[in-house]
Amino acid sequence: MPTRAVPERFLVAFSLAGEQRELVLAIAEAVENRLGRGSVFLDEWFEHYIAGDDADLKLQEIYGRRCELAVVCVSERYGSKPWTQAEHQAIRARNMKCSAAAEKRERDAILPIRVGDGEVAGILFNAIVPDVRGRSAAESAELIIARLHLLRPDLEALSASAPSGPAWPKTPSPLSWPMANHSGAREAFGQLLTSNVLGRLLRIRGVSETGKSHITRQMLANVLPVADIACGRFDFKGTTDMDREVRAFVQDLGVTTPPSTPRLHERFDQILDALRQRAQPTLLIFDTYEMAGEAQQWVEKSLLQSLIRATWLRVVVAGQQVPDATGAVWAAVACPVVQVEPPPPADWYDYGKRHRPNLKLTDVETACDLARGKASLLAQLLGPAA
Incomplete structure (x- = not known):
């Protein structure tokens, strides 16, 4: 897969402990899918850039200055590791600057999300930290992008210009089910x-x-x-x-x-x-x-x-x-x-009527008794004539 180019400024940057990488990676990919390749910082995606003995300085620069939105992935492990502590120092310094910023929306430039148990020094007790552990990656990404929109109201145009390939439809497509109904x-x-x-x-x-x-x-x-x-x-x-x-x-x-x-x-x-x-x-x-x-x-x-x-x-x-x-x-x-439960005779009757207009419900009830409810056998008996 081609290396991601390093932008002058990222739209979103994730700061996390390795123990929560699987969860955060899914969210980061969902965000990048919406915003465009290379717009989201995750350390493993930019290893070619941060590698070296000045990695801590590069990371602090990214979280403190070179991202629109810094996402802090809160867990006990995040607050106890040297690397994440270094990252969070830059984020806390930025938070102090943003709190006094003349532009009010700059105060929304840091978003904490909970990805594990435990607290992090510097994140106050009264701070609202959305717990994303029970949410899908798409839901979590929607939360992050909504916060980003507070900082960048023009973001819709950026998202629209990002190249897109085949994607799942937003609403269910019409489906054909030539079979008896089956429990949802x-x-x-x-x-x-x-x-x-x-x-x-x-x-x-x-x-x-x-x-x-x-x-x-x-x-x-x-x-x-x-x-x-x-x-x-x-x-x-x-x-x-x-x-x-x-x-x-x-x-x-x-x-x-x-x-x-x-x-x-x-x-x-x-x-x-x-x-x-x-x-x-x-x-x-x-x-x-x-x-x-x-x-x-x-x-x-x-x-x-x-x-x-x-x-x-x-x-x-x-x-x-x-x-x-x-x-x-x-x-x-x-x-x-x-x-899945065996469809009742009424469902088999609705199914069979499509192929046998003269079919009677009593015939279907008899067939269900003789077949002992076996779906494969009833599908043959009541389905299209060979």
């Missing part, structure tokens, strides 16, 4: 495919034969025609021929099929790396998650952690078991679990 899965999926969604991980859980696989296949069918969204579906139930499954997974993702290896997670790593370099809207669907085996570790420790920063990525996981967000670092980007 349709609505949750529609919201998932939008830019300002609170969560980027959709989990669909249900017992066997509730139609989960049919749902995920319809999700893929809905996204395939959309030119600007790459998508792939992997069913862990069919991994006996690993090469075939991986080829099917990547065929609409627009990346190269990784070399054959016995370890599935190694191939997934290569696919994710290729997608990350491109960073275009991408949907990954994983079905029959309870049979993922060792790949579960990769999903929960690698893929879902990537969601924290990868605002371009959406993930669906379906199965009798799904990843548990309790205590997980990716919990803030997870939507509530959708619990």
